[in-house]
């Protein structure tokens with residue numbers, strides 16, 4: 001019995017869904033702790049292929065309690081759509097709770113997100129346009145609407161009146177847009193509150209019960225730690241804390257209760273949106289990594305945008321590992337490298353002739369660093385059917401071992417395809 005956090009350890013899209021889906025089946029409680037419907041992952045299991053954005057991956061196990069934690073931001077319309085999609089395909093969602101402390105993404109948040117991006121021009125972040133940044137900003141500014149507020153129409157009226165006064169002033173004067181109609185939003189969101197009511201709860205007792213009864217608990221991350229608001233490539237980051245600190249805060253679990261931090265890394269690197277990416281490649285190398293036309297092609301689950309691709313960046317990976325106390329690694333999509341004859345790993349950055357071994361804090365400097373590569377021979381044989389470490393080609397083993405050595409953590413899982421069974425488990429955490 002253990003508490004395990006699964007964190008994305010690059011720029012998101014590491015294949016966390018696949019790992020979490022396997023581990024969720026062994027956990028009694030799964031808690032999604034941060035982000036919103038900017039996240040998205042594809043889960044392939046015995047029920048079929050699902051694209052999940054907010055609902056924890058344990059939803060497919062009827063005996064598993066699935067909690068959407070206080071650290072998330074929830075777009076109720078989108079969330080209900082996801083629930084409807086699951087129930088339409090026969091998945092029972094009674095085992096779901098939404099923390100009443102989670103914040104609600106309101107219509108003005110998506111408007112602000114898009115207006116701000118347009119105003120920034122070339123300096124835009126490349127957000128998902130889902131209103132994530134403005135929703136977290138309002139939480140911090142103490143003008144957020146929480147899920148609990150939606151359940152109580154009178155209280156919601158009071159809260160919305162206060163907030164919409166501010167927002168409509170902002171929309172009409174600063175953004176020079178039309179004001180939003182109070183009654184329209186009020187009615188729509190009260191209706192969402194009614195539909196979500198069976199799932200909304202103060203989850204503190206559930207979480208404490210899970211801890212006290214020594215359950216296996218999985219803390220499910222979203223995005224990646226290089227998108228962290230503090231430690232990521234600011235300002236090209238998301239507005240939450242995808243790492244271990246966010247896991248503790250966003251799930252309501254003390255840091256000392258967490259037994260293992262599993263960092264999920266793709267065997268190479270991808271990034272969506274703007275921002276530094278020293279090991280980025282284009283041309284033929286990019287085509288090999290992007291895998292267009294395949295079900296696991298590097299296209300965003302949420303936005304459909306083509307992902308930027310590059311070699312594994314061990315400098316950023318070590319930084320992510322150290323900052324988050326990652327002690328176990330899941331290396332995903334190893335099979336994508338099956339046909340690559342020479343595989344590069346970025347093992348250092350050079351800046352103005354000097355070698356540096358961690359990401360610079362300013363994106364302008366970060367964008368200037370030159371990657372220093374180490375090259376390893378590929379294995380040039382298919383790995384999708386491999387199920388044990390011993391059956392992996394020697395060069396594939398050597399590559400994975402080198403990544404582990406550079407990160408400074410032990411390998412727990414390696415994925416060799418999108419299927420539920422396409423996992424090599426080296427050292428189980430749950």
Ligand code: IMP
Nearest residue numbers: 012013038039126127128237238272273
């Ligand atoms: P936001 O989270 O929509 O504000 O977007 C901020 C940045 O984070 C953009 O570069 C997005 O592309 C990136 N981002 C947000 N969520 C994800 C994710 O789940 N995977 C990959 N990138 C993401």
